[in-house]
Amino acid sequence: MLRIHFTSHDLQNIRIARQPDxxxxxxxxxxxxxxxxxxxxxxxxxxxxxxxxxxxxxxxxxxxxxxxxxxxxxxxxxxxxxxxxxxxxxxxxxxxxxxxxxxxxxxxxxxxxxxxxxxxxxxxxxxxxxxxxxxxxxxxxxxxxxxxxHWPHIRTAVGNDVDLRSRALLDGGTRALLDGLRPLARWKAPVLEVDYPTERDLYLEGRGLLLVPSFFCWRRPTALADPGLDPVLVYPVEKAPLAFARGTDDGVERLLGRTRTAVLTEVAGRKARTTSEVAEAVGIALPSVSYQIGVLRDGGLVASHRDGRYVLHTATPLGLRLLSTGSFSGAR
Incomplete structure (x- = not known):
């Protein structure tokens, strides 16, 4: 665990890198x-x-x-x-x-x-x-x-995260920003406890902290090893799995078509999506999304369940494997 110790001045000097580094x-x-x-x-x-x-x-x-x-x-x-x-x-x-x-x-x-x-x-x-x-x-x-x-994909994923963090900061201040880092980190004032492979303590001592969202950072945040350098915390952004799939020749689009591939990629995110959220993300009409999801569900690639007023959609293991391998050849 990495424990980042804040002073009151550090809490006033938290910044977010606006672009991928x-x-x-x-x-x-x-x-x-x-x-x-x-x-x-x-x-x-x-x-x-x-x-x-x-x-x-x-x-x-x-x-x-x-x-x-x-x-x-x-x-x-x-x-x-x-x-x-x-x-x-x-x-x-x-x-x-x-x-x-x-x-x-x-x-x-x-x-x-x-x-x-x-x-x-x-x-x-x-x-x-x-x-x-x-x-x-x-x-x-x-x-x-x-x-x-792949820079456009990286920039988009990081930009989405920056928008999310910025809204949290505007709506709830520094506390909301740090609380929003869960499950990667836990804010226990005045210490941010970060999921980390080794035991470390980092004392900011008035230098503040730069949050750096990263596409290729994976599973847990990372930081500079030298505590004397300007403090940064690099953390993984949420992204639709296989955001690069459309840029490769893996055959998913040829198999499913561009629109259906986009819908499957969107529902393969880490959080279940409503039909409206998928429509907004993919940029097509709600009836068309409902139809495409129905086709994917009939093919065993998407699962749907009702949660109160909403129907939530996720990719099935078969759908995830299709995206991962680019074809059904890896399915068993």
Missing amino acids: PLWELICGVCRLETGQGPLDFGPWRRAAKDRLSKDPVAVRGLSPLRALIPAAGYIPDFLTPPVTGGGLPAGLDQVRRTPRARLVHELTRLAESRPLPNWTTSLGRPGSDALTSLAAALGISFRALVEP
Whole structure:
């Protein structure tokens, strides 16, 4: 558990990043690429990414140094995710290139305690060496190969979360904002208890906290390891599973059609949806949504149940598997 300790000044200085941060998304994305985590959320993206890597030797070379520095679990050097400024990828890469040598040595020494590092890491930041510039270039190449093709989906998911958090803050203040982080975190004033893989205490001491919504962050929030850096809490946003499905050649649209695929994707979210909510999200008329849901329900892909005045819809395991695999070939 990560316990974030607030002062009264910190409570007045909570901010939300309004856009996805390219380097946080890339670093979290590399973690998702290296594991089978989140097969529903990330399976199609992972398959598309690996397919691209099989055809793009430049992207493979760019990803190689990142794989050396980014373990699937455990400590990741903080210099790879510099302060979130909203300046986009160029600003982030410039900050990486300007990382002081002493900080690089400190963070890489810590990383080396858990995994062997290649020899080239010893030259990072050394006067006359271009290793840090090359690493920044590798970050840029990897971002363009793995993340940039899906940036509109990422931006939409993060934007939806920012809207949700902003409304909570406007309607109920800081307390409502922090309470809204459940189940990822629990607000027990003056401490925010965050689901975290290790036991840590972070004292904000008047610096405030930047909340960074992230598409590729998975299951639990993450934070910078160095408590002396500007505090951030990166947390996963809610998203329709397989938001990338329509951007891949997995065949779901060819099987179901575009409208029906959109409806199934929407009801496959983490919360049950009413017919009106699906219609609004997909952008089609209510009678058409009712018809499409009926067809999906008859096919065993959607389940519906009444809750008071409303009928709620969710995807069945078969529907989820269809979205995950792109066809019925994985169904048993």
